[in-house]
Amino acid sequence: MSDIPQRPTLAVVGATGAVGTVMLALLTERPDVWGEIRLVASARSAGRTLRVRGEDVPVQALAPEVFDGVDIAVFDVPDEVSAQWAPVAAARGAVAVDNSGAFRMDPDVPLVVPEVNADAVADRPRGIIANPNCTTLSMIVAVGALHRAFGLESLVATSYQAASGAGQSGIDTLYAQLELVGGTRELGQTAGDVRKAVGEEGLGPFPAPLALNVVPWAGSLKDGGWSSEELKIRNESRKILGLPGLRVSATCVRVPVVTTHAVAVHARFSQPVTAGQARDVLASAPGVAVLDDPSAGEFPTPADVVGTDPTWVGRIRQSPDDPYEVALFVCGDNLRKGAALNTLQIAEFLAGG
Amino acid sequence: MSDIPQRPTLAVVGATGAVGTVMLALLTERPDVWGEIRLVASARSAGRTLRVRGEDVPVQALAPEVFDGVDIAVFDVPDEVSAQWAPVAAARGAVAVDNSGAFRMDPDVPLVVPEVNADAVADRPRGIIANPNCTTLSMIVAVGALHRAFGLESLVATSYQAASGAGQSGIDTLYAQLELVGGTRELGQTAGDVRKAVGEEGLGPFPAPLALNVVPWAGSLKDGGWSSEELKIRNESRKILGLPGLRVSATCVRVPVVTTHAVAVHARFSQPVTAGQARDVLASAPGVAVLDDPSAGEFPTPADVVGTDPTWVGRIRQSPDDPYEVALFVCGDNLRKGAALNTLQIAEFLAGG
Structure with missing residues (x-):
């Protein structure tokens, strides 16, 4: 990472979107490691002015020249826009940190969650680093901490996904x-x-009504009746954890929540794990907050944790029938840790922050 | 069942409640196998008149005498009321079919889902038959059909439970x-x-807001951090399926849906099961309706199936990593099959219907 200078120049591509808006808020809140921050969006949004770090910054139209002098470019744009423009940014010398699905499974692109596999950023032959899908991100920091301690063998994940996962x-x-x-x-x-x-x-972007309902579908149809979202949880978890043979089965369900994905995780490990052992590991894991005292009505819910940074974990239980299995209920803000925050954490790690 | 006459007398105890109301509607809709139908409720509701089979029927106050001449008494009242009064009904010669939690795990009380274990009604030394919990009932007809065909070994069930599971x-x-x-x-x-x-x-009966939220809690706190609702799924599934060693792990979550519970089921069998094999078994199983064509946007959702009788199944998939595991998304109306309908089906079976 020696090629990234002190106070590097950052470009935010997709600055006007739902995730971009959270990104600008985070850039204003967090320790400021950046020199210039350049805001980029489609030609339609160019010329607007957005506020970041207390300053008004003009939005520039996406073009090759906007990447000149940029050290790190974060992208939150549709897959096809990333597929075209992240390589352009890389060719102009920037490291592209991309939150689309375009590069996540590319073997030459690391898929990074700083709390889990920060070191993977070093090997980036295409100059591109991918940010995981929001549903994977909502649980993987907690699952990764448990994997380091106990050795993950299989995972059943069922989601309670918020509407904002489908954008504005x-x-x-x-x-x-x-x-x-x-x-x-x-x-x-x-x-x-x-x-x-x-x-x-x-119906908007959903295949069935979401109010007063839950909808067992997110993404597009893949082989075997699986949704793309379900296979992302499987494939991305395997790549991030470095476990190509991990057994993963997911069911993704949209729920009438605005923001914050929840995931019920039933994980099996290579050794017996008590609830207390799992709780101790999670309580000391970076990026994780444990809220687990049902006798006091304490467990995470989306409406209670939205807008915060940690991965919240509660309902930690050892299976009554299998001492190797632990059940958890995990909540993570899909626009923050699930998108803008993790992308920015990768960029900050590159910047030596 | 030779002691139950043609056109038996039925008592409905708890006739004025949310489930009782559905019961009266079902008694009016379904083939009429009953002689007298007697409506019973707390003293507070006595004297009211309710409509059933097109007739106005007075509500009688719960007392030992109301069971005189009753052949079958169905109960939908709180646990402690059932614990006291179902034995009274039985002592007066009625078969009590009880939808509370008071007797479900009593070894001398069969726990019955007619499509799965109808024959269990015959062995009822206490004169009481129990109806399962609504969340178990929302999935067990589908799970039972798959068990008969393929031999169930373990079950992970995560629920998307409706508000009406907590009553009016x-x-x-x-x-x-x-x-x-x-x-x-x-x-x-x-x-x-x-x-x-x-x-x-x-907040009403819920420990956190339910609108724009999901709440990972239902019931009371049991050992190991499990909720009573989660352990009911485990213990009742074992008893109904006759599998005392079945491995079951459940996470129960309340969602902002009025009526109809959904359950994401990940089930492992004693043999490999393809999605097609599972679909064929479910399509011909009594009480099950398959709605499973995601390419056409077809899968069950609570709002699309509420008010209907079947257990709806979609999203039938074989695990990509384990050919013995099948994932399903199941929806069942928790007031109908999950409560009133199953209770009435047991009563009708006793009546030779």
């Missing part, structure tokens, strides 16, 4: 649907009546 | 919370703001 249109759709059904006590008791109230045009 | 107060609480947060777009983005909007007094 996901958020807007959920709020619009809630306004339609919120005051109507008859809705939700008869098959299809929520669907009728919402209408086909009100 | 659960329903009322969810609607009231939705009215508070429905039109407020700022809510749900900052930790604790939903909690502040709802207030401590607005």
